[in-house]
Amino acid sequence: MDRANARVAATTAHITRAPTSAYMEDVVNQTPYRAALRACRDDLWKFIDETNANPIFVRLAWHDAGTFDYHVRSWPKCGGANGSIRFEEEMSHGANAGLSKALKYLEPFKAKHPLLSYADVIQLAGATAIEHAGGPKIKMRYGRVDVETPEECAREGNLPGAEPPFGDGSPDAATHLRNVFGRMGFSDREIVALSGAHTIGRAFKERSGVTENGYGAKNGTKFTGCPAGHGGGGGTCPFSARHDGDADKGVGMEGGRSWTKHWLKFDNSYFKREHDEDPANLLWMSTDKALHVDDEFRKVFEEYAESQEAFFADFAAAYKKLSECGARWKPVDGIVYEW
Numbered sequence: 001m002d003r004a005n006a007r008v009a010a011t012t013a014h015i016t017r018a019p020t021s022a023y024m025e026d027v028v029n030q031t032p033y034r035a036a037l038r039a040c041r042d043d044l045w046k047f048i049d050e051t052n053a054n055p056i057f058v059r060l061a062w063h064d065a066g067t068f069d070y071h072v073r074s075w076p077k078c079g080g081a082n083g084s085i086r087f088e089e090e091m092s093h094g095a096n097a098g099l100s101k102a103l104k105y106l107e108p109f110k111a112k113h114p115l116l117s118y119a120d121v122i123q124l125a126g127a128t129a130i131e132h133a134g135g136p137k138i139k140m141r142y143g144r145v146d147v148e149t150p151e152e153c154a155r156e157g158n159l160p161g162a163e164p165p166f167g168d169g170s171p172d173a174a175t176h177l178r179n180v181f182g183r184m185g186f187s188d189r190e191i192v193a194l195s196g197a198h199t200i201g202r203a204f205k206e207r208s209g210v211t212e213n214g215y216g217a218k219n220g221t222k223f224t225g226c227p228a229g230h231g232g233g234g235g236t237c238p239f240s241a242r243h244d245g246d247a248d249k250g251v252g253m254e255g256g257r258s259w260t261k262h263w264l265k266f267d268n269s270y271f272k273r274e275h276d277e278d279p280a281n282l283l284w285m286s287t288d289k290a291l292h293v294d295d296e297f298r299k300v301f302e303e304y305a306e307s308q309e310a311f312f313a314d315f316a317a318a319y320k321k322l323s324e325c326g327a328r329w330k331p332v333d334g335i336v337y338e339w
């Protein structure tokens, strides 16, 4: 056999080889798993529609995956998307403040669809939330294996900090971002794309503490709550901008501070805003600022401000990669499932 034919034979071996019983078992098992994914996704969509929980689901999914360290060669010590955030040992890490609410939201979904792993339910919720908010469809893979005990949780300190002093000793925010995301295997371009997730969502005084704006309408900004003079909270505020993206149903819990005005809408407005825009009402952390101060980051930041299409394409690819960080799959190559 010449060299070219040998190569073809090697790459088609899986087709011509008689299927092993383990392989057949995987294929058969995929059918109910796919049905459960579909049903859970439909349930999540309805829930998000009613609660506007889009941002907190995205943050939960990213925090489960973002503990990944590719230098660590063994699973689950390497961290990543393995459902470990469900254990109090990991949920209590400082970076996860406020995320137990999202986990509580997901528990009934896991109970209703017991076939699905926790790690999959968490990543499914994140991807569904992005799409529901108007963001790109993400070609997700499923079949993540869960860690089983709290002892298998990730160590604290792998997720990024927003302001100096940075836990890893980085002298500035750009270095910190490259350290933290470099550990997960992300390039400069992917760091900027992923940071664009802050086009949705808010920060709270009671959670991260990066803002003075906290829980409740009266503690919000003009985009997230109902400051004095606007006529009342609880969805009755006449200030309409904050409702954009879901005009009929309000915003869920009010309060906090957002990065963008229309913070339930996934678009490229994070890249379009001026970093010093409306400092009384909008958030801009040191790590956000680094993206247009650092020369390399800035090129990408400006590209995404010009083109939402470019942002969506890069975000979808980088987010898929994030959702697979550190994952172990069953079946071994996972289950690609697009709706």
Ligand code: HEM
Pocket (backbone or CB within 6 Å): 054, 055, 056, 058, 059, 062, 097, 098, 160, 161, 162, 163, 177, 194, 195, 197, 198, 200, 201, 202, 203, 204, 205, 207, 208, 209, 210, 287
């Ligand atoms: C670049 C480094 C990052 C830093 C320093 C950072 C930091 C933060 C902080 C401090 C908050 C506010 C939490 C709170 O007070 O409730 C937050 C919220 C959020 N983050 Fe990030 N983050 C980063 C990257 C990311 C990435 C990569 C994603 C997703 C791909 C993401 C998605 C979100 C979302 C959606 C929220 C809003 C959550 C909500 O409204 O409940 N972040 N982030």
